[in-house]
Amino acid sequence: MQAIEADGLVVRLGRRNAVDRLSLRLGRGVHGLLGPNGAGKTTLIRTLATVQSPTAGTLSLLGTPANGKLRPVRQKLGYLPQHFGHYKRFKVREFVEYLAWLKEMPKKQIPGAVKEALERVGLSDRAEDRMKSLSGGMVRRAGIAQAIVNEPELLLLDEPTVGLDPAQRLRFRELVAELGQRACVLISTHLVEDVAAACTDVVLMNEGSVVFQGTPADLATAGTTTHVGDSPIERGYSALISAKSAGGAW
Numbered sequence: 001m002q003a004i005e006a007d008g009l010v011v012r013l014g015r016r017n018a019v020d021r022l023s024l025r026l027g028r029g030v031h032g033l034l035g036p037n038g039a040g041k042t043t044l045i046r047t048l049a050t051v052q053s054p055t056a057g058t059l060s061l062l063g064t065p066a067n068g069k070l071r072p073v074r075q076k077l078g079y080l081p082q083h084f085g086h087y088k089r090f091k092v093r094e095f096v097e098y099l100a101w102l103k104e105m106p107k108k109q110i111p112g113a114v115k116e117a118l119e120r121v122g123l124s125d126r127a128e129d130r131m132k133s134l135s136g137g138m139v140r141r142a143g144i145a146q147a148i149v150n151e152p153e154l155l156l157l158d159e160p161t162v163g164l165d166p167a168q169r170l171r172f173r174e175l176v177a178e179l180g181q182r183a184c185v186l187i188s189t190h191l192v193e194d195v196a197a198a199c200t201d202v203v204l205m206n207e208g209s210v211v212f213q214g215t216p217a218d219l220a221t222a223g224t225t226t227h228v229g230d231s232p233i234e235r236g237y238s239a240l241i242s243a244k245s246a247g248g249a250w
């Protein structure tokens with residue numbers, strides 16, 4: 001059993017299939033999700049986070065069908081949305097505690113788990129500060145803390161490194177490498193360097209489906225010097241997306 005098993009998955013939003021007959025299998029490890037604007041990355045992650053229902057196809061998460069009983073799956077999930085709301089008056093500790101409670105963690109485990117999650121994202125010294133007093137990068141780190149507080153088996157991170165400074169991005173890469181040893185971690189990003197440095201595997205999406213899955217090194221070999229990009233992996237990305245987006249137009 002893989003953590004994520006999708007076959008012919010369709011997610012319709014309005015008049016579009018944001019996810020369009022997508023098939024994907026992912027197990028333990030750190031997987032990077034790349035693709036141009038509008039490729040369907042956020043919609044896929046929302047669907048895997050059980051926030052959005054599939055329209056057609058089959059999806060199984062941690063061995064449970066996505067149209068089955070989701071409560072046990074949600075307890076083992078960690079999800080950092082691209083934009084996440086929080087009560088600004090919550091202290092950082094309270095924010096992470098609240099999410100741990102929503103995930104139905106045993107009450108006794110919550111204080112220790114919150115302390116550890118805040119340590120892992122380097123926010124222990126801000127635990128008693130209010131969310132509204134944090135910088136943008138710190139809010140994102142608090143978001144990562146709530147995503148990992150329950151030691152998830154499936155961790156979904158939508159653009160987690162936006163707003164992180166270079167030192168924090170390095171720390172983030174170490175953290176996901178640790179987490180990927182026992183969990184399936186899927187990270188959506190536009191930062192190709194993050195994928196090259198942090199991910200064991202790359203999934204490239206375009207127009208709602210997977211156009212490539214392989215190692216960062218495999219992706220790099222898909223490009224040539226004629227393709228757009230500052231690094232081999234960026235040129236590989238451009239080569240695979242090229243027909244639609246490498247024409248130079250927006």
Ligand SMILES: Nc1ncnc2c1ncn2[C@@H]1O[C@H](COP(=O)(O)OP(=O)(O)OP(=O)(O)O)[C@@H](O)[C@H]1O
Pocket residue numbers: 013014015016017018035036037038039040041042043044
């Ligand atoms: N609520 C919605 N209603 C209708 N269409 C939507 C909705 N949300 C997204 N879409 C459409 O679904 C497609 C996929 O969008 P999605 O946000 O999943 O892409 P993305 O790969 O995450 O893009 P980005 O890199 O810009 O964040 C786009 O065509 C988008 O316009």
